[in-house]
Amino acid sequence: MRKMIAAGNWKMNKTNSEAVEIVSKLNELIADVKGVEVIIAPPFTALSDVVKVAGKVKIAAQNMHWEEKGAFTGEISPIMLKNLGVEYVILGHSERRAYFGETNELINKKIKSALAHDLKAIFCVGEKLEDRERGNTENVVEDHIKGGLEGITKEEIMANVIIGYEPVWAIGTGKTATPEQAEEVHAFVRKLLTEMYDAEVAGNTTILYGGSVKPANSKALFSKENIDGGLVGGASLKADDFSIIVRNAL
Numbered sequence: 001m002r003k004m005i006a007a008g009n010w011k012m013n014k015t016n017s018e019a020v021e022i023v024s025k026l027n028e029l030i031a032d033v034k035g036v037e038v039i040i041a042p043p044f045t046a047l048s049d050v051v052k053v054a055g056k057v058k059i060a061a062q063n064m065h066w067e068e069k070g071a072f073t074g075e076i077s078p079i080m081l082k083n084l085g086v087e088y089v090i091l092g093h094s095e096r097r098a099y100f101g102e103t104n105e106l107i108n109k110k111i112k113s114a115l116a117h118d119l120k121a122i123f124c125v126g127e128k129l130e131d132r133e134r135g136n137t138e139n140v141v142e143d144h145i146k147g148g149l150e151g152i153t154k155e156e157i158m159a160n161v162i163i164g165y166e167p168v169w170a171i172g173t174g175k176t177a178t179p180e181q182a183e184e185v186h187a188f189v190r191k192l193l194t195e196m197y198d199a200e201v202a203g204n205t206t207i208l209y210g211g212s213v214k215p216a217n218s219k220a221l222f223s224k225e226n227i228d229g230g231l232v233g234g235a236s237l238k239a240d241d242f243s244i245i246v247r248n249a250l
């Protein structure tokens with residue numbers, strides 16, 4: 001069956017030394033936790049050192065290029081991540097889509113490249129406020145899922161893809177989707193996966209909720225049938241807060 005996961009996306013926060021300190025502390029705080037996979041995505045600059053103190057915390061990158069190497073100034077490749085011992089990579093985050101022009105097509109290339117290099121993809125989808133207000137949530141989520149997963153096989157998705165549903169209006173705004181709103185979209189994603197693949201894929205794929213997940217609201221969100229944990233921004237920057245969120249995924 002699918003796993004429960006608590007993943008922290010640090011975005012452009014924390015220096016290398018701060019990152020090492022927080023991940024070390026988090027490791028101590030969750031030493032006794034079993035049954036929840038804990039992932040932290042620090043900035044690229046901290047990956048190499050954080051991997052060394054990660055212990056039971058799995059390490060993710062926040063982005064990558066799809067090529068292995070070449071003239072792509074400022075980019076980081078899957079083989080560079082793999083060489084550091086990074087296991088996961090977040091792809092298609094709404095901030096990448098909004099500020100860096102990432103399209104479904106480009107995200108699809110990145111997911112294919114991650115899987116080809118044995119990196120697990122945390123693939124993000126989600127609607128903007130205006131989409132929700134116009135009743136377009138399901139259309140947008142469907143477009144993201146179908147575009148991002150095009151050409152990805154059943155075996156690949158089952159082994160190496162996690163989906164993050166992150167309504168853009170809830171990211172960093174303090175506005176969380178209610179557990180019911182989130183559950184509705186998660187159930188929709190599972191239905192889509194059944195149509196695109198089959199019931200086995202739908203039942204086994206971990207779908208995380210992201211958007212202002214906090215210690216106080218995480219339990220209610222994670223208790224929903226189709227919500228398999230969280231992708232957490234702001235509240236993952238403090239080891240204490242994030243360790244509470246991890247325990248709420250138990």
Ligand code: PGA
Pocket residue numbers: 009166170171172173174210211212213231232233234235
């Ligand atoms: P937030 O960010 O928890 O700060 O809202 C979530 C995310 O962008 O993954």
